[in-house]
Amino acid sequence: MTGPAEPRGHPTPAAQTNRLSSFGHIDWQQTLDDICTDILPHLGKGQVADYIPALASANPKAFGIAFSTIEGTTYTAGDWNTAFSIQSISKVFMLSVALAEEGEKLWRRVGREPSGSSFNSIVQLEREHGRPRNPFINAGALVVTDTVISHCGDEAGIDRLLAFLRESSGDQAIVVDEKIARSEAAYGDRNRALAYFMKSFGILREDVPITLETYFRQCAIEMSVANLSKAGLYLAAEGLCPISNRAVANDAHTNRVNAIMMLCGHYDRSGDFAYRVGLAGKSGVGGGIIAIIPGVGCVAVWSPPLNDAGNSYAGTLALEWFSHRTGVNLF
Template sequence: MNAPLAHPNWQEILDAICEDIGPFLNRGKVADYIPALAEVDPGAFAIAFAGIDGTEASAGLSDTPFSIQSISKVFALCLALELEGESLWGRVGREPSGTAFNSIVQLEQERGKPRNPFINAGALVVTDSIVGHCGERSGIARLLSFIRRCARTPEIHINPVVADSEAAFGDRNRSLAYFMKSFGVLRQDVPTVLDTYFNQCAIEMSVSDLARAGLFLAANGTSPVINEWITNPDRVERVNAIMMLCGHYDMSGDFAFRVGLPGKSGVGGGILAIIPNVGTVAVWSPGLNTAGNSLAGTVALEWFSHRAGINLF
C-alpha cells in the first residue's frame, strides 16, 4: 500500500470529490435493460466512508437508497461460504472471466461451472447454495437478515418494483440457470433460485449503510459496527482477492490499475471498495460505462485512492 496520509480528513476528501465530479455525471448510460432502473436520475451522486475506528464521512445523496444489484453478490458469497464451507469452490471458480457478466459462452466450454462468483452464472450458484442450506427459512430472508446485521439497520429492504422488473426481463439468467442445472451444478429448484436471485439484486440501501455493511471485510472478519464476528480472516482475504480480480466484470483489471482496491460494482451504479485495516468506501452514480460499472463512481474512487494515499500497490 502507498503510505496513507497520517490523519486523512475523510470528510474534506469526500466533499472535494463531490464538488469536482460534476463534469463526469450524465456521461454514462443507466441500466435501461432493467426498466425499473431506467427511471433513476443519471446525475445522482453519493459517496461515503466508514472507518474501522468508527469514523464516518459522506457527501452527496448519501442517505438515498439505491438498488445495489450485483454488490449483493459479495454478501451472498460470504453467507454461502459460512453455510457450505470450502466445498462451494467445487461448483464455482475463482478466475476472471474476461467476458460480459451475463455471458453463456464459457459455461458451455467448461461444462456448466462458472468462472467466478461475481458473474451472473456464478452468483446463481452461490444463491443456489444459500437456498439449499436455509431449510424452511427462505434464502432471501436469510441474506437480507445477514446484510441488515452487518449494517446494523433494519431499514435495508427489497424494492418490489425492481424485483418484478428483474423477473420480467430475466430470460438470460433463466437460460444460465437451466443450463447449469443440466450439468448438476445447480442443485435446487431453479424457479426458487431465480426468485431468490431476482429479489437479491433488488435490495436497496444508501451508500452510508453500504459502507458500514462492508466493514467486516476491512477488519479481518469482525464488524466494528456491531462488534461481532462475521467470518474468519482467511475467508476475508480470499473474498477481497476475488473482488480485486473479478469485481468489475471485464474491466476488473482497469479498476485495479486505476483504483488499486478490492471492489464490487452493480448495474444500479453503486461500487463498494475495501481498504484493508482502514475502512470502506461506497459510491453511487447511476450512469454506467460499457462494462456495466459506474462511470463517475470509478473516477471518484480513483481520486479517493490517490488523494488519501490508500492504493494497495
C-alpha cells in the first residue's frame, strides 16, 4: 500500500491538544448521556431509506453516538457498538486516499462546488460535460473511486479503503456487508447511467463495471459510531492518526476534505447543517453522520430514519445539541 504524501509541518502532540484543553471543563460522557435521553421522543421521525431494500430493515428507533478526542479517548452512549452501513460517509475516506495518490490533479476531473441538485442527478452532469460538481454527489464519488483504482495495481480498490479505515480506527475487523453490497448492485442502475455517461467524456479511466463494483462495496462497509469517531480523528488532527500515531493523510489534504464536507457534506441541506451545527460533516443514507472538530476530535451519530434531504433526522438534531451544549461550533 502506497503511503500518503509527506505532511507539511504537523503540529506536535502538545500543540494539537491546545484546543482540546480549552474544553477541559466539559463532562463529555454526561453530555452524550443527556443527548441520548433527550433524543428519545424524536426517534422514529423521518423515513428509513428503502430504495435499497437491504437498508429498509434497519431499526427506526436505534440511536448511537460516540465522541473521540485527538488524545485517543472515546466516549459513547446508546447503540454505540452496533455496526451499520456507512454508505456515503465512505466517500470522505476514499477522497483522502485519492488525494494521497493523485494530489491536486484530481480536481481536473471533479469540482469542489455545492451542486444544488439531487445527489444522483444526471441533468447537471450533462450540462457540465461529464465533470461532476463535487466528490460527494454520486457522480463525483465514482470519479474518486475510479482514481483510487487507477493507482492500485493488482490490489483491489476496496482493499485499499478497508486498510485505511482499519488503520485509522484501530479495528482490523471492519468489513463489507455483502448482502447490502449485492442490494446496491441490484438497484444501482442510476449509478450505472452516471458512470457510463462520464466514461463517454473520458472522465472515468477504468472499466466501468470495476469502478461500480468497488463503489457499491465501499458504500456497504459496516462500522459502529465508535469506530467512525476514531476513523475520522485524522481530519481533526491535520492528518495524524492518534490510533496508529502515524500520518495517514497530508495535512493540506485534510483541510481540503474538511472544507468540502462543510460545503457539500449533506446534499441539499449542507448550508442548513453548517448553520445549525457549525461543523464540517458527512452523512450517509444508512443514518450515520460524522462531524469534525479541528484540534479537538470527531463525533459520530447513527439513527436510520432520514429527513427529506436524505440525512438522519435524529442524528442531525443530536449533533446540533452536541455543538451548542459544548460550544465546539466553529462559528
